[in-house]
Amino acid sequence: MGKVVLTLGGVPFQDMEVPEKICFGGKQRVAVQNLIGGGRVVSALGLDDGEISFAGIFSGADAVARAQELDAARALGAQLPLVWGGFFYIVVIEKFTAEYRKPGLIPFAIDCVVVSDPVAAVAALAAPLANMVGGDLTAAEALSGQAGISLQGVVATSLSGFAAVQQALVGGIGAMGTSLVGAASILGGAVMADAGIGAVSQLSAVSGQLAGAAVMRGYVNRAAINLGASLL
Known part of the structure; x- marks a missing residue:
């Protein structure tokens, strides 16, 4: 055998x-x-x-x-x-x-x-949390231009800068949502072509920005959680 x-x-x-x-x-x-x-x-x-x-x-x-x-x-x-x-x-x-x-x-x-x-x-347990934090921050940085929100002050070794960025993301996402609602309302009531075209352009731009901010927020939040765990 x-x-x-x-x-x-x-x-x-x-x-x-x-x-x-x-x-x-x-x-x-x-x-x-x-x-x-x-x-x-x-x-x-x-x-x-x-x-x-x-x-x-x-x-x-x-x-x-x-x-x-x-x-x-x-x-x-x-x-x-x-x-x-x-x-x-x-x-x-x-x-x-x-x-x-x-x-x-x-x-x-x-x-x-x-x-x-x-x-x-x-x-997964053996993977250093620091590597995961660094990877998430790199991904978030790549989205910062699309989202229009800076990661300035955030580093992979300290939690001090995270709160400000997380607050900026929450506020930014809320403002983008309001902008989308306003653009949709304008589009729905548009009589003139120029107004409708402008509303469509705004919807497209803000939707892309909102998508970037939403995904960026997920990376930043996960990085903060993992960094907090690694510092315990």
Whole structure:
């Protein structure tokens, strides 16, 4: 028998049982708010891991026993460790199918739902908060021109300048919202073409500014929270 390179629960996979490929990955859940004038605010809501699936052929004297063990785990909805290479997940077997051909020859296919990814969780905890703060401030700075709000006084090592920028963002976003309402009102009641064109131009400009300020505010707020945690 070859070296075991894949295990699910207490079941090892060897030789022909080891799949040629293992599908994994997933999505990032996002909330998209489309603003008047073409602006867009995108908020990351968290990971949405996809299924991990693979197939192979159980072989050997214990092929039936191992197939039955995995089918029983599927029926119970048990949470099992899935380990291969540098990967480690806690999963539930969503689907297990097998084809009995001979006592020592049972092709199978498995679909697993990820419960947790301990490796990614540990990596996230190990990532220095200072790096995250610096990255968020860099992203916020890139948006400051679009938003029309300066990050002057904000540094990645002190909370002293954050309050003023956060207050400026809140006030700016409120003023932009008022401006949008006013432009929309003008557009709705416009009789002359010039007035309508001016209102449309204002809607477009302010919408872009509002989109930049809203996203910038998210980066600044997260940087402040992480910096506060790192200074404790």
